[in-house]
Amino acid sequence: MKDRNKTLIRLNLLMPIVAAIVIGFVAYSSPSDGVTLATWQESNWNVPAKAKEMKNPVAGDSEALETGKKLFKTWCVMCHGETGRGDGRVAANLNPRPTDLSKVVKEQTDGELFWKISKGKLPMPAFEVNLEEKDRWTLVTFIRSGL
């Protein structure tokens, strides 16, 4: 028992040191100019073909437009801005900058947008963590409506 406690105490003392080494390593290996990071992100926002074909259960739904507006205000405006142009309050500090949603909705399917909103891509969070599937579709309907 005594020995076990000693080991635990030693581990407790070691943890901050281990954490410092890990944080130091991550900070050191992330490029400060963001070039490598951006490349990594780009290669990781590959939407699977199946996801692109997913059907939006609330497409064109007028209630979704109302709810979507509220959801967008709560979760998206800070980065994408009131009209989705990518000029939210914190946008200037982000790398890459938030996308102008009015442009991408023309080029992409609902399924594609749904997938991106669900999975996120740094610095955009993965909304499948905080939002129900229906809410994510509702957001797709809302941003497709032109905001």
Ligand code: HEC
């Ligand atoms: C922390 C800031 C932030 C928040 C909050 C955020 N986004 Fe984003 N979003 C970004 C950034 C940055 C990008 C561009 C990422 C990239 O291209 O690497 C992006 C990209 C997107 C794209 C993909 C556009 C494309 O290029 O195809 C969609 C769609 C999108 N966001 C929708 C949303 C929605 C809907 C919400 C709210 C639920 C939201 N975002 C919340 C920062 C944010």
